[in-house]
Amino acid sequence: MSITQFTYSRIPAEAESLRDEVREFLQNNLGDYPTTARAQSWMGFDAAFSRKLGAQGWVGMALPEQYGGAAAGPFARYVIIEELLAAGAPVSAHWIADRQSGPLINRFGSEAQRERYLPPICRGESYFCIGMSEPNSGSDLASIKTSATRNDAGWLLNGQKVWTTNAQHAHFMIALVRTGEKQAARHEGMSQFIVDLRLPGITIRPIRDLAGGEHFNEVFFDNVQLDADALIGTEGKGWDQVTAELAFERSGPERFLSCIELLKTLISAVGRQPDALQSREIGRLSAKLLTLRNMSLSVTAQLAAGEHPAWAASCVKDLGNLFEQEIPEVAQLLLEAEPRQEGGSEHAQVLAYLTQMAPSFSLRGGTREILRGIIARGMGLR
Amino acid sequence: MRELFESTIERLLADLATPEYVLGCEGGEWPAELWAAVEASGFTLAAVPESLGGAEAGWADLYVLARAAGRFAAPIPLGEALLGNWLLGKAGLEPQTGILSFAAEADLSLRDGAVVGVLRDVPWGRHAQSLVAIADRNSATPSVVLLSTESAASQTLSLNVAGEPRDSLHFTGARVLACAPLPASLSVEVLQLGGALLRSAQIAGALHALLDMTSAYASERTQFGRPIGAFQAIQQQLAVFAEQAAAAGIAAEAAFAESDTLFATFTIAAAKVSTAEAASVGAGIAHSVHGAIGFTQEYSLHLLSRRLWAWRSEFGSASLWSQRIGQMVCGAGGEGYWALLTDHANQQLCTLERKSA
Numbered sequence: 001m002s003i004t005q006f007t008y009s010r011i012p013a014e015a016e017s018l019r020d021e022v023r024e025f026l027q028n029n030l031g032d033y034p035t036t037a038r039a040q041s042w043m044g045f046d047a048a049f050s051r052k053l054g055a056q057g058w059v060g061m062a063l064p065e066q067y068g069g070a071a072a073g074p075f076a077r078y079v080i081i082e083e084l085l086a087a088g089a090p091v092s093a094h095w096i097a098d099r100q101s102g103p104l105i106n107r108f109g110s111e112a113q114r115e116r117y118l119p120p121i122c123r124g125e126s127y128f129c130i131g132m133s134e135p136n137s138g139s140d141l142a143s144i145k146t147s148a149t150r151n152d153a154g155w156l157l158n159g160q161k162v163w164t165t166n167a168q169h170a171h172f173m174i175a176l177v178r179t180g181e182k183q184a185a186r187h188e189g190m191s192q193f194i195v196d197l198r199l200p201g202i203t204i205r206p207i208r209d210l211a212g213g214e215h216f217n218e219v220f221f222d223n224v225q226l227d228a229d230a231l232i233g234t235e236g237k238g239w240d241q242v243t244a245e246l247a248f249e250r251s252g253p254e255r256f257l258s259c260i261e262l263l264k265t266l267i268s269a270v271g272r273q274p275d276a277l278q279s280r281e282i283g284r285l286s287a288k289l290l291t292l293r294n295m296s297l298s299v300t301a302q303l304a305a306g307e308h309p310a311w312a313a314s315c316v317k318d319l320g321n322l323f324e325q326e327i328p329e330v331a332q333l334l335l336e337a338e339p340r341q342e343g344g345s346e347h348a349q350v351l352a353y354l355t356q357m358a359p360s361f362s363l364r365g366g367t368r369e370i371l372r373g374i375i376a377r378g379m380g381l382r
Numbered sequence: 383m384r385e386l387f388e389s390t391i392e393r394l395l396a397d398l399a400t401p402e403y404v405l406g407c408e409g410g411e412w413p414a415e416l417w418a419a420v421e422a423s424g425f426t427l428a429a430v431p432e433s434l435g436g437a438e439a440g441w442a443d444l445y446v447l448a449r450a451a452g453r454f455a456a457p458i459p460l461g462e463a464l465l466g467n468w469l470l471g472k473a474g475l476e477p478q479t480g481i482l483s484f485a486a487e488a489d490l491s492l493r494d495g496a497v498v499g500v501l502r503d504v505p506w507g508r509h510a511q512s513l514v515a516i517a518d519r520n521s522a523t524p525s526v527v528l529l530s531t532e533s534a535a536s537q538t539l540s541l542n543v544a545g546e547p548r549d550s551l552h553f554t555g556a557r558v559l560a561c562a563p564l565p566a567s568l569s570v571e572v573l574q575l576g577g578a579l580l581r582s583a584q585i586a587g588a589l590h591a592l593l594d595m596t597s598a599y600a601s602e603r604t605q606f607g608r609p610i611g612a613f614q615a616i617q618q619q620l621a622v623f624a625e626q627a628a629a630a631g632i633a634a635e636a637a638f639a640e641s642d643t644l645f646a647t648f649t650i651a652a653a654k655v656s657t658a659e660a661a662s663v664g665a666g667i668a669h670s671v672h673g674a675i676g677f678t679q680e681y682s683l684h685l686l687s688r689r690l691w692a693w694r695s696e697f698g699s700a701s702l703w704s705q706r707i708g709q710m711v712c713g714a715g716g717e718g719y720w721a722l723l724t725d726h727a728n729q730q731l732c733t734l735e736r737k738s739a
Contacts, residue, residue, distance in 0.1 A: 003590060272715065283655070287652035
């Protein structure tokens with residue numbers, strides 16, 4: 001693994017030509033969507049909006065046409081999602097299905113699974129969450145204890161997941177669970193299942209975050225009976241399948257655009273005549289943003305070429321999270337604007353919200369320390 | 383063309399620009415043998431139009447030459463000659479063989495084929511045979527001029543942190559070797575931008591070499607019975623270094639690729655900001671991981687780290703280019719921000735009053 005994996009990749013003209021279309025759509029459909037709501041970025045939930053996007057053909061667009069996708073290349077999808085994120089559009093409902101679950105089902109699923117799950121994903125109607133962390137398994141994911149045991153009807157699922165984003169809204173969870181005894185090789189004996197969240201024996205409880213929002217959940221499985229075809233991919237190969245997803249999960253623009261709304265309100269609040277410190281800091285952040293976008297596009301090109309750039313994706317996520325987390329700090333540095341939970345200017349409200357959200361950026365999807373460990377391993381150090 | 387350029391220059395520099403050789407040139411020793419080999423390979427004419435005897439390569443291909451110069455800490459004005467000849471070609475003037483450099487900081491007036499004024503911070507100014515600069519920068523008719531170094535009335539010698547010559551030359555009525563109007567498509571800042579472009583690639587190259595050197599050292603050096611690279615504290619630092627080196631590489635490459643026809647000023651500015659930050663972080667981690675041995679003259683780490691400290695501030699520091707980006711961005715306002723970023727290759731930076739030290 002080497003930094004030479006990062007080579008400059010331009011967005012092809014065909015994909016670039018979608019940009020104006022998305023902007024016009026957003027103007028027409030989200031014109032009066034408030035700035036404070038846009039600040040939620042990909043945590044904003046609006047099923048009606050997701051269905052509209054699905055009707056446009058912009059959900060699951062990289063999936064094959066026979067399942068309702070557009071067989072679009074990764075760059076076309078990139079243009080769509082970066083425009084949605086830059087506008088702060090409420091994409092949370094379909095986000096995980098579009099980014100991860102759809103591609104996973106397409107890649108590892110059976111024909112029957114593809115036919116069943118992919119068309120409603122593409123219509124923006126079917127929402128997924130990802131069950132990975134457990135109370136005693138966070139960064140050490142291989143230590144999970146939730147298990148599925150074979151029985152006559154299929155599989156019996158027992159255990160508990162936690163920090164599951166959107167479980168309270170999602171129709172399905174793709175859960176990583178143990179299907180075999182813990183082996184000498186600790187990454188073996190795990191499998192992935194598509195769990196219908198309406199099944200008996202499932203309890204979902206939202207966990208309120210520090211700002212009062214309800215995004216993540218704890219999910220309990222008490223003798224949940226799964227059909228035999230709930231298994232996705234190969235029994236015992238769950239870890240490898242999860243690892244294959246990570247390049248999609250860690251390199252996209254959502255890993256550095258979480259505070260874009262704050263950067264915009266900051267620029268507007270500073271005004272057109274910045275002082276030296278203000279122009280320097282806003283310019284420095286903008287340079288970083290341009291560079292991060294080029295790194296992210298480079299990983300997209302690698303994905304388009306059928307490579308597995310998990311290492312490069314870790315670089316994008318770590319640098320991207322640092323960038324996102326720096327923006328509330330710079331906002332404090334540049335203006336005497338007190339953050340306001342209620343009242344105050346739009347900028348003050350966005351600042352209050354994102355100051356509180358920022359710690360989560362480098363936790364969700366893999367912590368900073370885990371990412372750096374992956375990078376070091378790729379460099380041959382571990 | 384890029385692959386051929388890359389393999390040829392890397393082989394040439396690996397053979398000749400050894401650490402001992404580079405160190406021996408610090409302080410102003412001219413590497414005649416290295417320069418002769420580079421010139422014989424035709425690299426200094428790579429950007430010149432074919433009609434004028436060059437290879438007419440675009441900046442996207444030239445990136446690998448500037449990066450290799452950085453990677454090997456080549457003590458020669460390779461990028462400078464490339465840029466100088468490129469500008470001469472743009473102005474329709476004959477390219478120069480021999481040692482060619484340029485001045486981005488020129489306070490020069492041209493009257494009747496003779497110049498009065500000063501060129502500041504000229505890379506390898508004392509060794510160059512000829513220099514490219516822009517005269518009458520603040521007039522309606524700026525000119526590209528080619529000056530003979532010999533015709534300077536005096537020189538003020540200066541060295542950067544890495545012992546590379548950065549000299550000032552004073553002219554009091556010297557005849558120019560050639561001159562032509564600056565093409566309307568080019569800004570009077572073209573040499574400042576070009577210099578920033580070159581240094582960003584050199585920093586990317588030097589960081590790559592420094593990262594390789596530092597991770598190799600971490601795998602070899604043993605303490606507490608293990609290679610120090612086996613400790614998480616070291617691993618995490620090297621991961622940060624790798625991220626920064628990767629960021630520097632892609633930022634510099636983007637600046638070259640998007641400048642293929644006209645200089646993409648925003649992308650170049652962003653490259654200088656990103657590479658300067660990476661230089662600072664990377665050099666710091668490299669020294670931290672190496673410990674005391676990296677602080678000695680004998681060990682070649684400093685050949686790279688001292689150049690990173692020099693190059694990050696040449697042709698505009700991160701601070702200067704950040705301010706220029708920031709002024710442009712604030713001018714567009716928060717509402718226009720994203721559209722400006724996605725159309726970055728076509729944006730023009732505002733000019734700043736520059737405070738000199």
